[in-house]
Amino acid sequence: MKKSALEKAQNLGDWAYLAIEKHFHKTLKHESDVIKDKDPEALHQMRVGMRRLRSAITGFAPALDLPKSAQENKIGKIGHSLGELRDIDVLQEALKNRYYPNLPSKEQKTLEEAIASLNKQRHHALEQVRQTLDHQRYQKLKQSFQTWLKHPSYQEIAQMPLRQVLPDLLSPEISRFFLHPGWLLGTDVKAPEIKIAKDLEPEAVTQLLADQGEVLHSLRKEAKRVRYQMELFTDLYGPAYAGYLQDVKSIQEILGEIQDSAVLAEVLTDILDSKVKNQLPTLAEQLHQTAYQAWQQWQPLQERYLNAQTRQAFHLALLQRLDENDSPDEEG
Incomplete structure (x- = not known):
């Protein structure tokens, strides 16, 4: 503003x-x-x-x-x-x-x-x-x-006063985002470790997305809600907050690529009354490649935000508002 x-x-x-x-x-x-x-x-x-x-x-x-x-x-x-x-x-x-x-x-x-x-x-x-x-x-x-x-x-x-209640407005949204099951798709959870499967072949990723892609779509919608909430208050925060907001935008866009590929395939299957690969094999392969490339972009962000320190730092950034007498270059 x-x-x-x-x-x-x-x-x-x-x-x-x-x-x-x-x-x-x-x-x-x-x-x-x-x-x-x-x-x-x-x-x-x-x-x-x-x-x-x-x-x-x-x-x-x-x-x-x-x-x-x-x-x-x-x-x-x-x-x-x-x-x-x-x-x-x-x-x-x-x-x-x-x-x-x-x-x-x-x-x-x-x-x-x-x-x-x-x-x-x-x-x-x-x-x-x-x-x-x-x-x-x-x-x-x-x-x-x-x-x-x-x-x-x-x-x-x-x-x-807005600055007094702002963290209370944002923290529940961020917590709901971090607790979404979509973060665990393609991982092996053996407490206290979470291992991300980084070596999945394209065919395995295609099958995983076919079986459980809806959970990523749900996470994408959660990212969108968080993004819109955070963007209401960008003028009250510093660079750390802006960096986390940019990550949320990237997550939304990358997961959007995966979802768009799935929706295109579904719509075309419905229109053609046949699986896309039967009548449009080249297009079907392109859709798989698009989703796989987006999956590869997603995994570094997934790994970063499954890290407890990253999540804690995100929450702390909500407390680091720009005060009335601070300069825009300061985070505290």
Whole structure:
């Protein structure tokens, strides 16, 4: 946030207000272009705005007194509709620009048919988004936020100084992230040691992801939640905090590569009514390679964050806020 915003935010309630105001207006900014289907980027930005608004409400929940129509679950339902359309856009972009040019002509023709089928699905998803944004539920949600921003209402704890309660807001999110079972995928746990299987062949990784890939997808979603929560407070922390935030972003992106490969295979299998390797063997191999390369990128981060000292240092970074009289270059 800008310095003027920092100066305005004296307590937890002030900071919550600034975050909600920012992400609510970002969401509204792209609404018209999404309805007109002008640019996929508008849909992406509106979806991100919704996600960050939801994250702000979740993170500041102890301080907020919001109307029922503006609760976190209401935003989630709207975001789900936007997400379905956005997911199709991401799939199409990957198929057209990343994979199609590298396929033999026979597979290109098959993929063209699959993309045409995706276009039909996209048309249906777009209509669903338009109906969602025209529905009374969404209109009521917007009105509720507009009213709340004019006359905000808080819980008593909102008066607490932000720097005093900030670690208490973030620590539960970080702990939930670290306790996720996805960290142990591909490891051998023999207390007190956790050994990571670094020598798995591509075929073994493919099978492991086929059997248990959902747990990594769940960890990715947890990383995304942590990232959004941490990004609310980057102006109050120093370089150590920024470094851990960057790691969380990397984890989200790397695990996203693995998940995107799996989703592409599932979608194409459904469209073709056949396993991808049967009709698109070159593409199937490319998807396996993409997932395997992401797995190799994931393992160093996995090893780092299974280390107790790294986790402890992360938690300690939450206590090392920039105080009022500290310079931005200091961590303490």
